[in-house]
Amino acid sequence: MNEPSRQQRLTIKTQGEARQEYAAAADWLRQRPDYHQVFDYFLEIAGQAWTAAEVSERTGRPVVQHLCNQAPLEIFHAMGLQPLRLASGCCAVSRLAEAGLPALMCPMLRSAIGAQRVQAQASRVLARVIPTTCDWTVKFQELAVALPNDLQKNSSSPPVHLLELPHQRHSERGQARFQEELFLLIDFLEQKIGRRLTRSALLTSVNLYREAWAVLESLIALRRDGRLAAAWFAAICAAFLFDSIERWLTAAQTLVSYLQNQKVRPAARSVFLCGSPIIFPNLKLLRLIEEAKMYVAADELCASERLWPGGMAVDDRSVSGLIRALAGRYHRACQCPTFADNERRFNSVRAVGLPLKGIIYHVLKGCHPFDIESLTMERMAREANIPFIRIETEYSPEDARTILTRLEAFANIDHGASA
């Protein structure tokens, strides 16, 4: 029998470390005083890295991997497909992606590429849909296939569709182009599955997701009054990204009923969290914020509250009408920092309507869009007299101590005092 190669040994070792990382995050949540068995479903889904094959088996649907928030989930669902977000918060798997990737790269995508390499399951994926948001996502496929030699043997890359994102969301031209892009996406998927998207299927999916958005909205309201900690919300969002919408919806509705019966816990030091995404099991910053005795009452992270960009107005129930409505929701209402006209992003802070201790702005090293927008956000925060702190970090835990020192100082700062 052949000896496993160095790369295979590294893969096995990394798989073990990744399992531990997920388990540690889930265990930490299970041991919290606010744990209840109603959270178990979310821990089960968020608490491990699922392969595309496992997700396909669990949901009974072929998997389409996708990045970012701009590919309408309703379209995948209506075509009998299971969307699976290409996103990972696992630090351990990043190591597998280190060889051959740029040194200062988006940690979330580095981890996502590492996770793909650990799984080597690309052949089980029907297609990959990549909205052209930031440079890292545009180059994702190129980076993802740059595999070390002995991983290349076992993998084949799924067909990729680039969903071109017009970077001006408030221009009519941009909106019209995005609608066109959605029709091209539908053409692409129809070719892959060999059947047409029907109006009734799309309408059913739109209605199903409307229910999901309503539940997300309830969960967000529960965050605001102190009944749902950010770390739990991260697990809930991870389950949303990695499981079937039907299962998630049932579990989330039960959770909402449970939480609505819990006591309101107004937090003394509520903060608003902005910036680069936080994806399970990367709970580092959320844990440190809690350790510094602050409560994340709201966020506008793309894999968290920004999964819910607001309600969708459907006045025309034809396929074109539904696509127009979806385009409005997934493009015009999206606050991705890669848009050129994003001044209204600060409105989400104002809309929270809570007395805030301040804004914590999370920048993953290498995530240029959020890094750039931190300057605008800081200026706007200053103008509105809202305290602001920028935390630049990556997935590794080594800077936790210094981040904690800064967060503790931020929590104790007397922002009301005149300097």
Added chain:
Amino acid sequence: MIIAGIDLGSTAIKLALVADGQLLWHKAAPTAPGQEKIADNLLTEGLAAVGRSGETVVRAVTGYGKHLLVGADRVIDELTANRLGVCKASDGRARSLINIGGQDVKVIRLSAKGQMTGFKMNDKCAAGCGRFFEVAARILDTEVGSFATLAANAAEAARINSTCAVFAESEIVSLMAQGVVKENIIAGLHQSVARRIAGLCAGGALEDDIYLDGGAAQNPGLVHALEDELCRDLHVLPLPQFTVAYGAAISAAMADSAAAKNSS
């Protein structure tokens, strides 16, 4: 009541014994494994030195290792302890403070009432921090304590460009290889660190009445270089290494008197 303010820092453990707001005794020991034991030994030594062995002591802990001390009576974050220590020791005059710690530099802005109104921290790189001077001292085979005297005798400051401690280390080695004298290298180090700290202080981070503390503030060479860079006068308190430990004790005393007031 006697209070022990304990600052478990990254390079040194500092202990200040305080009663009625007055500093009775202080001592530092290098940080090493078994921090709890080191702190206990300092406490025992201090109580004996002030003739109060056996008395009940409130232990107020701060610093990077603050969560390592089991059974501490109070745990205080570093910046709060620092602010309180400097405010009290400066009789409320301080409006800004620059703390040069072992592994980071903190710049804190204070209101007239001593509240923290803003802060900045350089925690990305050891260059500019206390640890950096220790590393340089090792390469130069010179005590940090003699840096100021040597720098004062420098004909000209050597240019040290690296913003990273590791690269600065190799820059020092290469300057030595080029025959640049120690005095000039040390003066260059002071300038380079001062430049970096001044960069952190830019953009309105400082009010007037600036106090400098942390172990590195004991080095007048660095203080002068920083004054030059900032074009401002700096005040250094008599025991700059102990202001954080002292502030932790002050914080505990304040909490105690607030609790007493509430119960009466």
